[in-house]
Amino acid sequence: MDALALKKLVAQAALQYVQPNTILGVGTGSTVDCFIDALGQAGIPLKGAVSSSVRSEKKLRDIGVPIVDMNDVDRLSVYVDGADEIDPANCLTKGGGGALTREKIVADISDKFVCIADESKLVPHLGKFPLPVEVLPMARNEIARKLTALGGSVKLREGFVTDNGNQILDVSGLVITDPVALEQTINQWPGVLTNGLFALRRADVVLVATADGIKTR
Ligand code: 5RP
Numbered sequence: 001m002d003a004l005a006l007k008k009l010v011a012q013a014a015l016q017y018v019q020p021n022t023i024l025g026v027g028t029g030s031t032v033d034c035f036i037d038a039l040g041q042a043g044i045p046l047k048g049a050v051s052s053s054v055r056s057e058k059k060l061r062d063i064g065v066p067i068v069d070m071n072d073v074d075r076l077s078v079y080v081d082g083a084d085e086i087d088p089a090n091c092l093t094k095g096g097g098g099a100l101t102r103e104k105i106v107a108d109i110s111d112k113f114v115c116i117a118d119e120s121k122l123v124p125h126l127g128k129f130p131l132p133v134e135v136l137p138m139a140r141n142e143i144a145r146k147l148t149a150l151g152g153s154v155k156l157r158e159g160f161v162t163d164n165g166n167q168i169l170d171v172s173g174l175v176i177t178d179p180v181a182l183e184q185t186i187n188q189w190p191g192v193l194t195n196g197l198f199a200l201r202r203a204d205v206v207l208v209a210t211a212d213g214i215k216t217r
Helices: 003-017 030-042 054-062 100-108 137-149 179-187
Strands: 023-026 048-051 076-081 110-118 131-135 153-156 167-172 192-195 205-210 213-216
Touching (some): 003 110, 030 076, 048 054, 100 192
Parallel strands (some): 110 205
C-alpha cells in the first residue's frame, strides 16, 4: 500500500471518534487533509470545528463545516491530528507543517487527542525528525544559540511564516531522552511560542495505518 492509501485508511478509521452534532478539533497536514475529505464524504453532521490552521479551515469550509473561534468554546471532546514522529509512550513530534502552536493550544482544550498516522511515523525515540520551534522573529538568533548549546543543529525554515506571523527553527541532532523535560526547557525561553514536542499533552489514542490494517494504541 502506498503512503497516500495508508493516510486514507487511517483517516477513515478516525471517523469512529467523531461525535455527531458537536464541535470537533481538527489539526493540520496531509493526513488531516485525508481526514477532512473522509469527513465530507461521510456526511457526519457537526456544529462546527476549531481548526489549527488557515489551511484546514479552508478545507473544512469547503465541505460545509463552520469554523468556530476557540474563544467561543470551553472544551472540545475530540481533537484529530497527525504527527511527524510517535514514540512508544504516545509522545509526539509535530510541526512539520508549521502549525505546532495552534495545534498545541487546541490539543490542550481537548478531552481526547486522536493522533492519526501511517506506520512510518513510529519511532523508538523522538529526535530523528528535526524538532520545529516557533519563534518571534526578533528572538530568532538568541533561540538558535540556546538550541545549539543543547547540542542541536539549527536551520531557519526559509521563506516560511506561520499563521501567527512568526518563524520556525528546525533543530536536528538533539538527543531526546526526556521529552517532557525538553519540552518544558525550550518553552520557557522568552521568544519561543512553542516547540513541536507534544509530551506534556501527548496523544490519548494513536491510530496507525499499516499494510495489515489499523493498529490502535
Ligand atoms: C503540522 C503537523 C502535522 O500533523 C505533521 O507534520 C504531520 O503531517 P502529515 O500528515 O502531512 O505527515 O504537525 O504542523
